[in-house]
Amino acid sequence: MSNSDFGLIGLAVMGQNLVLNVESRGFQVSVYNRTTTVTDEFVAAHPGKKLVGAKSLEEFVQSLASPRKVMIMVKAGGPVDAVIESLIPLLDKGDIIIDGGNSLYTDTERRDKWLGDLGFRFIGAGVSGGEEGARKGPSIMPGGPASTWDVMKPIFESISAKVDGEPCVTHIGPGGAGHYVKMIHNGIEYGDMQLICEAYNIFKAAGFTPAELGEVFTSWNDGDLESYLIQITAEIFKQKDPETGAALVDLILDTAGQKGTGKWTLINAVENAVVISTINAAVEARILSSMKDQRVAASTILQGPKAIISVEKQELVKKVHDALFASKIISYAQGLDLIATMGAEKSWGLDLAKIAAIWRGGCIIRARFLNDITEAYRTDATLSNLMLAPFFTNLLNGFQENWRQVIATATLAGIPVPAFSASLGYYDSYRSAVLPANLLQAQRDFFGAHTYERTDKPRGEMFHTDWPEVIG
Numbered sequence: 001m002s003n004s005d006f007g008l009i010g011l012a013v014m015g016q017n018l019v020l021n022v023e024s025r026g027f028q029v030s031v032y033n034r035t036t037t038v039t040d041e042f043v044a045a046h047p048g049k050k051l052v053g054a055k056s057l058e059e060f061v062q063s064l065a066s067p068r069k070v071m072i073m074v075k076a077g078g079p080v081d082a083v084i085e086s087l088i089p090l091l092d093k094g095d096i097i098i099d100g101g102n103s104l105y106t107d108t109e110r111r112d113k114w115l116g117d118l119g120f121r122f123i124g125a126g127v128s129g130g131e132e133g134a135r136k137g138p139s140i141m142p143g144g145p146a147s148t149w150d151v152m153k154p155i156f157e158s159i160s161a162k163v164d165g166e167p168c169v170t171h172i173g174p175g176g177a178g179h180y181v182k183m184i185h186n187g188i189e190y191g192d193m194q195l196i197c198e199a200y201n202i203f204k205a206a207g208f209t210p211a212e213l214g215e216v217f218t219s220w221n222d223g224d225l226e227s228y229l230i231q232i233t234a235e236i237f238k239q240k241d242p243e244t245g246a247a248l249v250d251l252i253l254d255t256a257g258q259k260g261t262g263k264w265t266l267i268n269a270v271e272n273a274v275v276i277s278t279i280n281a282a283v284e285a286r287i288l289s290s291m292k293d294q295r296v297a298a299s300t301i302l303q304g305p306k307a308i309i310s311v312e313k314q315e316l317v318k319k320v321h322d323a324l325f326a327s328k329i330i331s332y333a334q335g336l337d338l339i340a341t342m343g344a345e346k347s348w349g350l351d352l353a354k355i356a357a358i359w360r361g362g363c364i365i366r367a368r369f370l371n372d373i374t375e376a377y378r379t380d381a382t383l384s385n386l387m388l389a390p391f392f393t394n395l396l397n398g399f400q401e402n403w404r405q406v407i408a409t410a411t412l413a414g415i416p417v418p419a420f421s422a423s424l425g426y427y428d429s430y431r432s433a434v435l436p437a438n439l440l441q442a443q444r445d446f447f448g449a450h451t452y453e454r455t456d457k458p459r460g461e462m463f464h465t466d467w468p469e470v471i472g
């Protein structure tokens, strides 16, 4: 019977939880997984639910009401293309394929054209919130034709997280815009996580135990830093290892993994000549963390001060709070700058207020201060940099002294704070009316006759000097 409202291919945990979410909102859902036993077990595990388990792709497609809505939740890259290729002969023109994975936005653009040319409709949707978000309400970033969004809107709005009654989903823009914004979301996620880790490293050097850190992060989560990542960090510090009784965090090896979205964000930032130094530092920190053997060897060769911080604990908590919050503002300012720049470049018509608004709930970077970011862009859609919104300018002005002290203290103790430092470096560069690039231009002109502009002549007028010859 062709009466399911929605179909999903790929029953890994995210897929399963999305299916349960959609079903719980009153929709009948068909499911298909390449390994049929996974489908059978999933359907059997949820008796009484409006689920249709299909044994073949043909059966799956036939079970869907027209226009068919098929969401693909498989690994990004080749597997997405493979599923699409096998669906094409089975679908009718006008049917909708939704890719809900972490696809590279250029792949989404290619698929948008490919499927559009064949008469199908395609949505590339970033879905954030992990397993729990998928089940209870994720933040969804769909890109594709507005007319296709209109068809998908009721389902997406009903399954998404809600903040103040507003669904955490909006039509981001055409083509790859949705996956692009999800990519930047992930870059910002990398930044947030690294900043928290740097705060942790400083606290460790000041003698904080995991139990004490659990309390610090819990109290931060009751204040202006309230966010999902601060909340889970508090829980992590409280977690004991059942085997040894020790704090679990102390037993986890310090090598970070990554699946690619952070790296893609950096590549795109360079292509757009946008500075995202905090996110850059976060990606590089993961890379350095993975060089465990080299680090262990170098730790006995390369010298530095003893990693001990002797600042009174309560005072340090306040200072690190300010450094963390200031750096976080910078990270979002950079990520949003990249979105604005790319959006303009691609004529995507992106609305930063709407993007910030759908990040307030459901997603990994959800945070109280996204309300303030949303407000800043609702007040001034043309804001050139988040730092210049009065609310954030005031915060940064208030935080900057402690921010500097924390970075200086950590640096003097030999504790790496690459994301804190990169953030402050951006802040200080951005607010410098004069930078030393005059010297740089002179150097370029010296060795390559690249010419320079002068401070005492109109902009655009180029000069060259016959520099002395250098021998040797």
Ligand code: 6PG
Pocket (backbone or CB within 6 Å): 102, 127, 128, 129, 130, 186, 189, 257, 258, 259, 260, 261, 262, 363, 364
């Ligand atoms: C989300 C997460 C999710 C995933 C990341 C992790 O928004 O729900 O970002 O998409 O956890 O892909 O990426 P790394 O493995 O690169 O840390």
